[in-house]
Amino acid sequence: MQTVDIDEALLTTHLSRTDPLVSDYMRQRESPLHVDVFHGSVADSSAELLNTDVVIALELIEHVYDDVLSKIPHNIFGYMHPKIVIISTPNADFNVIFTRFSPLLPNGFRHHDHKFEWTRAEFKAWCLDITEKYPNYMCSIFGVGEAPAGDESVGNVSQIALFVRKDLLDMPLVEPFNAQPEANCETPYRNLHSVDFPFFKDTRTTEEKIWTQVQYELHRATYREDYYDADRYVYKIAIAEILRCVEYLGATAEILQQLLLENKKQMENGYVIIEEDNYSSDHDSHDYSQDAQEQVEDANCTNEVENWDA
Structure with a gap:
């Protein structure tokens, strides 16, 4: 990105406005951004x-x-x-x-x-x-x-x-x-300021990215009372629901099925079965506070990803 203005004093006064904010370091871009500030016509x-x-x-x-x-x-x-x-x-x-x-x-x-x-x-x-x-x-x-x-x-x-x-x-x-x-x-441009924004380069494979998200969805399911089967003491989450949450990463039904098999997840009739004991260290069975339930419900899976590079 390049900015150009003829007023050098004005540019010099506001050069810091082109620098990264604290938020740019906390939530880094997915691609590089270089900014130059030029004095010129x-x-x-x-x-x-x-x-x-x-x-x-x-x-x-x-x-x-x-x-x-x-x-x-x-x-x-x-x-x-x-x-x-x-x-x-x-x-x-x-x-x-x-x-x-x-x-x-x-x-x-x-x-x-x-x-x-x-x-x-x-x-x-x-x-x-x-x-x-x-x-x-x-x-x-x-x-x-x-x-x-x-x-x-x-x-x-x-x-x-x-x-x-x-x-x-x-x-x-x-x-x-x-x-x-x-x-x-007639008058050469003069570079008054240059800055590179921090960015994160994700080196994981597509399958690794998908599986990380799948693990999150499986863990999240154990906080949902409506996913709990009290007769079997297990949680059940539909594979189709998981797929909707990872399609933005390039997942297909075939890829998701293969990852679940490779990671030895139990599947029955289109559902992933999660034993209650698998997450007992994180929370007590399906008995959790109303506040936690409301927070989980707010974190709905819409497949919409924030674009911080725009």
Whole structure:
């Protein structure tokens, strides 16, 4: 991940915001993440920007003068060739809503540093000009921040353009990309800060991951009163239920059956049978507190895995 800004003082003040949090060490990512903070201009085609997959410029373009704005499309679409580009900017049509509560700033805009604020028609024209000059991209325009009821005609607070490279949509590229585009950087980028986030590389085999989860599900079953067979003094959990809880790991009925056999688990009529004595050291039979039962019921098996890398 790379961040770029022309304001070195602002970047330096907030460099620590890119560092990992305590939570990033407690619950580590599943893949590497490297972050670079660069001081430089978005108008400059610097080599550091090559091989970028996604460009995000939120509320950026309205802060630059025309000479810089005119170079941004080439830098992104003609030099970097990313797969996805997201650009947002204020919708000037919406400003009439703001003026009901307070006047705009002396420059006529929402922010003292804004050089312009485009209407929806102006932003659309700018986006269409980009797709005409760079036909390998398609564009969709939408907005964020709904207008009050009855004022929907002014559009959204901010307008957003989503550009997608056609090959990402399984469409042929209109023009071939230059494998080695020429950099045009008046002032070289300077790296102010770099950081690598901690990540955990799970080296277990698929079967080992599945079996670990199966063991957890079997142990959890011994805390469920409705799984207890009082006549036989055993717990019974359906194999199909276990499978639902491990499918996200790549488990199939065949793999699960083989793992249960290899680990000498007793099976009857589609159930795994767990002897009460197997877990007697962890809790007293099936007599446990109501609080524990409620906690177990809350930990339902939905097969939904949190994605902390997003």
